[in-house]
Amino acid sequence: MTTSQEELLPGTRRALLHRIAVAQAEGRAPSLVAAVVRGGRAVWHGARTCVDGHGPDENVQYRIGSITKTFTAVLVLRLRDEGVLDLGDRLEKYLPDTGAGEATIAGLLAHTGGLAAESPAPWWERTPGSLRPEVHDVLGEQPLVHPVGRRFHYSNPGYTLLGALVEELRQAPWEEVLRREVLQPLGLHRTSAQPQAPHAGGWAVHPWADALLPEPVEDLGRMAPAGQLWSTTGDLARFAAFLAKGDDRVLSAESVREMRTPAAPAETADVMDGATYGLGLQIQHRDGRLLVGHSGSLPGFVANLTIGVADDVAAVVLANCTSGPLLSVVGADLVRIVAEAEPRIPEPWRPLPEVDRSVLELAGQWYWGTHAFALRVTADGLVALGPLSGNGRSSRFRANGDGTWTGLEGYYAGELLRPVRRPDGALGHLDLGSFVFTRQPYDEGDPVPGGVDPEGWRGIR
Template identity: 60%
Template structure:
């Protein structure tokens, strides 16, 4: 952590409590709990409402729904980093016998394999996993809806396949692999497949009366990699810190950063959202947020991170609908980012620069459009647009760099 104090100002804390409280009231949620992470540690955590007559805290468990998928993606990327698979590998190479064996591992992670959004039959979130005991039951007779690789099409069965892939390669149940390889190293002792007290109960609220209706609590079986896990605000705060900085015991920072790179083109009318490798991406208030939302009957959850701001936010609630938890979490992050913006590290000169690279530094042109080439600390060169540079490259003293269809000219 830097020399800058990480704790939040009292005015910021009050604004966060106000947003959390209004969200709980307007969303008619029995309870909500949230946390903010900065510089690798929680700097704020608060609950509103009640669970069994007590205000929830960072140790109260909630179901986290599809945030489970991000954990599964971490397991798959660990396999990739160990050289046990490649993201371009067809599924059939490691998990033979499914009707979608040509789908690549990377496409399943990014939801671009064209698979059906849901398994056949009744809603999987409301029916016991015993209804679909085998992978064939999860996929159904006609699981391929779209040509692979052309569009993002969210698929819960796709992540059931990835969980089975982890099991096949590791030779153990995916949740035991997760506990051993991810949860234990990160200190996430309150993230489990099934609820462990203290935990919230899942509720729906009557649409026309302030009356609670109990929601089913089912073991989703083969579909569990798509959304089974329970967790707490404190545990997910640790996970948010991991999604910002990585952890060499689990996944190196470069692989974690790859998770938040868009892995598929956005829809033509939705340029503000996308999907990476197991993470949802959202552009909001000029910031790129990466993380995941989640929901199962009676519960909603979100983890958002902003790498540029070094901020993470967690929000959990126990209500089926009416509480836009993703927007609530994004508002909490925005509150901290605006009121207490990240203070940059001091500028420092480059220790050494190859004279040949230094000679290339400066303005370059693609046609009349100006760019600037700058040496970087890692020895690479950065090419960026150069605003406000009006000189035209018409002089004879110039160099040319040719790459594919692009030609850059240097005065």
């Protein structure tokens, strides 16, 4: 990907540089690199380092830790899209006798499988993967610490199971499948399971002194699908663009949108923070924005990928220190800086190339009881139903090809919208999951549940 610094205004570029400079200085990171993506490609790259004249560029590898999980999730969604598996399938169907077989594939993706957060001691991030050669060694004697499907509990072993699932169904090593099905099609040539020069070294920074200690670099073995990868800001910028728009060579736009959709119940603390989890992606609300992506850490490294889908802006931030700068905050700030300084310019309005009269007939004002709603035909071939004023239930609907429509989000997700005609063929009302929407409030010509008083509307007598 060729970066173009000139595409952002000078003031925006300086604000971005200032933000990462503060993060590197206050977080005491040996080096920190960042990139911003807009319109599907990198438009800015910045770096700060403790070594004068040695600023890492967008091709220097850093370890990205749990951002690896998002790559593993993409592989699983590919298997689903091919019809090889269903997300509702239990793991037992494909990997028997793990002790965690009741968990569903969707539950493992969303960390609701009930599994422990970590594998048994010693800590897997600082010890060789050869200590855990089999799945059983990763899971231990009691893999489950919560009832399956009941709560969100982040689980690294859960993604080990998903990697093992990929290997079983593809009959090839996880790393090989990832390279063939994701890295090569997306042009991520600097993303790999093992470090490839040039790459940064990982450091621990003394908490009370400006001193460094090199961190060990371990091959994680079975735990690789949870955190093994090395990558660059250049490659992760491409990956961010893919997660925002999809790429039919890897996953469709609809499937990556599904990854960005909340799939786990939020813990109490997460509700307060506005955070939840999708299928391999973290989801949060910050500064009034919906952000998706993933953070990552391994001894010597921290990483973050943040996407503001509505703003069409993404940020990647990588540093080579065990702790220090809060990169999830830095990434969100980089998105905010660009989104506020240079708001997205919408595409020009254009009329539809053709109008389906049967769909156009649905458009306009409808009433659910006394609540006024509007149904609009959108440029992407959907219809959208929402309240005319104030807050209320709203959703977009996708045509089913038989005159009915299926809800895509919110209260009406998965619910059927069915236009109902009167005996004379005229459009009468909309039936939406047993709710009757009429052209006039309590229209006596339609089957309003409970009926309509025959004397009609009146004043106080």
